[in-house]
Amino acid sequence: MPSASPKELWPSLTPGEVSEYWLQKSWDYIRSQTGQWLALLGKKWLLVWNAREIEDSDDFYIYQQWSWLLSFWLGFNHFGILAPLASWGCA
Numbered sequence: 001m002p003s004a005s006p007k008e009l010w011p012s013l014t015p016g017e018v019s020e021y022w023l024q025k026s027w028d029y030i031r032s033q034t035g036q037w038l039a040l041l042g043k044k045w046l047l048v049w050n051a052r053e054i055e056d057s058d059d060f061y062i063y064q065q066w067s068w069l070l071s072f073w074l075g076f077n078h079f080g081i082l083a084p085l086a087s088w089g090c091a
Contacts, residue, residue, distance in 0.1 A: 053079065 013021070030037045047054065052061070064070040 049083065050079070 007089075
């Protein structure tokens, strides 16, 4: 891999070379900042198993204020209920 920065070489790099560059950067970060990486991994783990979805553009929970159907549906149909049921083979 060339020693110049990827921004200088971006047009001439293949997608595989770009992928290899970022993979190497990520491993370098993990090796140099192991504690910070583990903390981030733990935070992501907790966010995955959170009952409430983190919204990116539309907040599903805002719409439930104006819809009786969504209010009813969210009472028992959210990740905090569905994930354990799915793990038991019920959903």
